[in-house]
Amino acid sequence: xxxxxxxxxxxxxxxxxxxxxxxxxxxxxxxx
Amino acid sequence: xxxxxxxxxxxxxxxxxxxxxxxxxxxxxxxxxxxxxxxxxxxxxxxxxxxxxxxxxxxxxxxxxxxxxxxxxxxxxxxxxxxxxxxxxxxxxxxxxxxxxxxxxxxxxxxxxxxxxxxxxxxxxxxxxxxxxxxxxxxxxxxxxxxxxxxxxxxxxxxxxxxxxxxxxxxxxxxxxxxxxxxxxxxxxx
Numbered sequence: 001x002x003x004x005x006x007x008x009x010x011x012x013x014x015x016x017x018x019x020x021x022x023x024x025x026x027x028x029x030x031x032x
Numbered sequence: 033x034x035x036x037x038x039x040x041x042x043x044x045x046x047x048x049x050x051x052x053x054x055x056x057x058x059x060x061x062x063x064x065x066x067x068x069x070x071x072x073x074x075x076x077x078x079x080x081x082x083x084x085x086x087x088x089x090x091x092x093x094x095x096x097x098x099x100x101x102x103x104x105x106x107x108x109x110x111x112x113x114x115x116x117x118x119x120x121x122x123x124x125x126x127x128x129x130x131x132x133x134x135x136x137x138x139x140x141x142x143x144x145x146x147x148x149x150x151x152x153x154x155x156x157x158x159x160x161x162x163x164x165x166x167x168x169x170x171x172x173x174x175x176x177x178x179x180x181x182x183x184x185x186x187x188x189x190x191x192x193x194x195x196x197x198x199x200x201x202x203x204x205x206x207x208x209x210x211x212x213x214x215x216x217x218x219x220x221x222x
Contacts, residue, residue, distance in 0.1 A: 014161065026067075
């Protein structure tokens with residue numbers, strides 16, 4: 001008999017992440 | 033800040049390979065920001081940089097030095113110009129180095145999104161969305177939520193993008209409650 005395991009419901013990626021540009025400019029700082 | 037795409041903290045500027053928090057070597061604690069130049073100018077990031085610390089006193093140690101790591105000639109020029117302006121305005125010498133960007137090493141996961149980690153209800157949502165810690169660190173939504181908890185942004189800013197953050201109503205309510213208290217009063221970078 002097959003046993004079915006319940007999978008957790010996937011949580012959608014936030015819209016702002018889905019449309020975030022893959023390439024952006026980088027800035028790097030050390031704040032003391 | 034609108035236009036911030038990703039943030040991460042780490043170590044840079046030194047020569048020790050693969051530094052860690054407990055074995056930092058000659059590196060400095062560093063914040064790296066990816067931004068959309070069509071929505072946010074490098075000059076605006078420089079303004080936040082100067083407002084977020086006190087570069088008029090010598091650093092306690094290499095770990096806590098004040099440094100701008102420039103990624104191209106334009107960033108170097110803007111950094112030098114802004115440093116000079118701040119020095120003239122304050123009539124003080126600034127202990128801030130402006131150096132070319134070198135290898136950046138990500139800090140350990142538990143250092144990322146420092147402010148957000150103090151808000152369990154919101155973190156619970158992000159842990160469900162991003163079980164992978166690296167994906168959580170690279171999330172724009174997490175970067176923006178972390179910024180709100182750190183005092184960057186107002187209720188109006190949050191209202192304008194709350195649906196885009198992908199959080200539950202409960203987590204959003206918790207975030208709004210925090211912004212009501214700290215909004216517009218930045219605590220410094222986290």
